Amino acid sequence: MGIGFTVFGLLILAFGLFVCYAKKAQLKDAETVSATITGFLEKKQRSKYVVETLFCPVAEYEKNGRKISAEHHEYFRSISLRHSKGDTVLIYVHPQMPKKFYFVDEGTGPDLKGVAISAVGAAFMILGIIALAIS
DSSP: OHHHHHHHHHHHHHHHHHHHHHHHHHHHTOEEEEEEEEEEEEEEEEETTEEEEEEEEEEEEEETTEEEEEEESSOBSSOOSSOOTTOEEEEEEETTEEEEEEEGGGOSSOOHHHHHHHHHHHHHHHHHHHHHHHO
């Protein structure tokens, strides 16, 4: 049991670190551009007995004389209070993924979901090591 927890924890930890690395890699070569929030995509998500609506900001920016519409990299539980339709904002756009963006005011630190996943993995590893030490 201890070895299973340790291996599972190591895999989860590695996945969390990968999520953090992926964000860092996307932002490394990203360009900062001015964009206008043009609206919000909506999708319904069902979990057990609750159906919730998630929102994804859509922004439009200009590159080489072309207007490009891009979606935020993730959906939110509510429409962002920081940004409204028609707002002009600064966004990060990676040249190879021009239809996805990050808000500049999100910061360039590690991905919080990646950090949380890594912490769970580390906790499983510690439980596995403790179980191995006890047996």
